[in-house]
C-alpha cells in the first residue's frame with residue numbers, strides 16, 4: 001500500500017520511515033528513527049528526486065507505482081548517491097529501464113564504484129549552473145561538494161521555488177505521518193536531533209556549508225520550500241533553520257551557557273562537577289548541562305558542544321593519561337572541527353595527577369581558536385572543604401567569561 005504526502009502542486013513525498021535501524025552510519029544512535037525522503041514531480045515528464053535506503057525500497061516502489069499509475073518514470077535526479085539515498089537506484093532502473101539519470105560526474109563515478117549498474121541507461125551529467133526543463137518546471141543544479149560527500153549537488157526548481165537540498169537541512173527522527181516542520185513543534189521536539197544530525201554528520205565541513213549557504217543567499221527570496229533527504233520539509237519560517245545552519249557551520253555557539261562533561265569512576269570527580277553546576281546556578285547561570293561521558297553517546301556530547309559557549313571538562317587521571325572515553329570525546333571534537341569555545345578544567349588523580357595538563361595540551365595543540373580559563377580545579381581523589389575557595393574561583397571565572405561574551 002502506498003504512503004505519500006503532497007508537498008505542493010504536482011510534487012509528492014514518496015519516501016519512507018525507519019524505526020528499525022539502531023545506529024545511523026552504524027555509529028550514531030537514532031532512538032526516534034529517521035526518514036529517507038524522496039520526491040516525485042509529475043510534470044509533462046515525471047521526475048524522481050533521489051531514492052531511499054535499501055531497507056525502505058519496497059515502500060518507495062509502491063509509492064511510485066501508485067502515483068505514476070501505469071505511466072513511465074522519465075527522469076531520476078540523484079542529488080546525493082550515498083547508499084542511504086542511492087541504494088535503491090538499481091531497483092528503479094530495473095523497474096523503469098527507460099529512465100534517464102541526471103547527476104554529477106563524481107556521483108556517476110561513485111555509483112559505478114558501488115556497483116549500481118547505471119551503464120546501459122542514459123546518464124546525463126550536469127554541473128554547477130546547468131538547467132533542465134521537465135515541462136512547466138525548470139530546475140537549476142548547484143554543486144554542494146562535501147555536504148556531505150564530494151559528489152553532492154542540490155537542485156532548485158525555479159518554477160515552484162523548491163530546493164531539493166540533499167543532506168543539508170536534514171534531521172534525525174522519523175516523520176511518522178508528519179511532513180512539514182510546521183506540523184511538529186520543531187524547536188521543542190526536533191532541534192536537538194537536527195543539531196545532532198548536522199554536527200556529527202557534516203560538522204567537519206562547516207566551510208562547505210557556508211559556501212552552499214552563500215549560494216542559497218543569492219536566491220533566498222525565491223526559495224519557498226526546502227526538501228531535505230532526512231526529516232521534515234520547510235515551507236514556513238525558513239530563516240529559523242537557515243540561521244541555525246549558519247551558526248553551526250561557523251562554529252558559533254547558540255547558547256551562552258555551560259556544558260559540563262565529567263569522567264569519574266567512583267563518583268568523586270562527578271561530585272565536583274555537580275558542585276560546580278550548583279555554584280553556577282546559584283550565581284544565576286542556569287543554562288547549565290551536565291553529562292557523564294561514560295554513559296552518554298559521544299554524538300550527543302558533540303551536539304551539546306556545538307550548542308554551548310563554555311565547556312567544562314572534568315576528568316580523572318587514568319594510567320597516567322586522560323580517561324579513555326574523555327579522550328575519545330576530545331578526538332571527536334577535533335575530527336568535527338569544533339572551534340571558538342571557552343574551556344575550564346577539573347582534574348583528579350590519587351598519586352600522579354596528569355589529566356589536567358594533558359587536556360589543556362590537547363585543547364591548545366589539537367583544537368582551533370579555543371580559550372582555556374586559568375582557574376583550574378585540581379583534586380586529590382575527592383573534593384574536600386579546603387578546595388571550596390578554588391571551586392568558587394572557577395565558578396566566578398566562568399561567570400565573568402560568560403558576561404564578557406554577553407557584552408560582546
Ligand SMILES: Cc1cc2nc3c(=O)[nH]c(=O)nc-3n(C[C@H](O)[C@H](O)[C@H](O)COP(=O)(O)O)c2cc1C
Nearest residue numbers: 264265266267268269317319320349350351352353
Ligand atoms: C585504573 C585506574 C587508573 C588510575 N590511574 C591513575 C594515575 O595514573 N594517576 C593518578 O593520579 N590517579 C589514577 N587513578 C585514580 C583516579 O584518577 C581518581 O583519582 C580516582 O578514581 C577517584 O576519582 P573518581 O571517584 O572520580 O573515580 C586511577 C584509578 C584507576 C581506577
